[in-house]
Amino acid sequence: MSQPTDPNGAHNPVIVLVRPQLGENIGKAARAMLNFGLTEMRLVAPRDGWPNPSAGPAASGADIVLEQAQVFDSVADAVADCAHVHATTVRKRGVTKPVLTPEEAAREMATMAGRHAILFGPERSGLETDDVALARTIVTVPINPEFGSLNLAQAVILLSYEWSKSRDLAQPTSEELLPPAPQEELDSMIGQLEAMLEPCGYFRPESRAQATRRTLRTMLTKPAWNHLEIRTMRGVLSALARGPRDD
């Protein structure tokens, strides 16, 4: 799969629409993206399937975005190859993650190596807590507290616009820093740890298990570990799983 890159060689961010409802809004989001040079759209479980005949007319010519759109069953699958996952939300969240403005998020995208994905939730409800749990940062557009009525395509256009503004930024001298490992490597490491903790009763009682898993994931997503660090962590876990040696 060839990836669009910007002149600096960095990957352009991936726009991930999570469980979008109306094809029309998918089309409008595509139009918003292409206005600012973004072309890579991913759809997670679109309600009315894909392709959707309502999307094309709403895209006003941004057909290339729709034609290249990829469909995934889960958010985890959609961001498996991404090093940075940002979740957009307008509401306050119990989750403690860094909250960025679109401008701050755009700066990260321009300066932090590795592919970035931006998650947008369904029109009515927005992202669910489990979606947000996959992200390292939350991006919130500061809006009128007495009238928050930003629709999907508007949220996409503001993020795309800020990204396009930041892409001309000089790259900082951070080439030696490895990007965070792809999300799938992080997932495997978390899976390994969970499998070790399970028999120890760490996730009991069952009623708390989901929240505990989320806490663990949030904590392990925060470091943005690169693949060497993930490998080290896996080595640590394997050593612990092996247990004391007699030699």
Place this chain on the structure above:
Amino acid sequence: MSQPTDPNGAHNPVIVLVRPQLGENIGKAARAMLNFGLTEMRLVAPRDGWPNPSAGPAASGADIVLEQAQVFDSVADAVADCAHVHATTVRKRGVTKPVLTPEEAAREMATMAGRHAILFGPERSGLETDDVALARTIVTVPINPEFGSLNLAQAVILLSYEWSKSRDLAQPTSEELLPPAPQEELDSMIGQLEAMLEPCGYFRPESRAQATRRTLRTMLTKPAWNHLEIRTMRGVLSALARGPRDD
């Protein structure tokens, strides 16, 4: 006529829609404005008259903007009381005026005293040369040169968004993030982990032990975990140290 002002005492900018065609787009523009705290809309010769029954539903609750909208016969009348007039356009113009980005225009609005007006042209054709002639500056949204397809409400939302950013008051709803735990808590956690790894032979051979400890410390310092997260990590380690439970 009472004017909305921001807490700094400055007038909020006036959004002027010049010869708008569809009521629906007027409603969408109102919604875009109110999302970022702008309420003063002026309409110059709306094609289908005013009020327009299509505007309300498209405003998604931003009725106050539509109710207070004022109608004028000419652009000159609409901006008669304004100190600064900015004309938005996507196309290059023969007119020699300063061309500002939305961000630069927002900075002017935040810093230059007197009321500012921003002109937006009709959906199809944009502002005419005579309209632009009334403005001191031209505001152009830098978009994809191969796909310029910004509609009226999108142009309004980008300008409104940049304006709101330039005000100090629009604070994002950032949850307070806990500071990183004191170093001694981190040290204790690392000590606990090392004590578990030691009997597993993780630090052998001895010649590599120091470098391995350093790698581990670097990796665990990177997250800047707060004291709750350190506590969670210690709980994880204790569960692993305890091992599988039979119950």
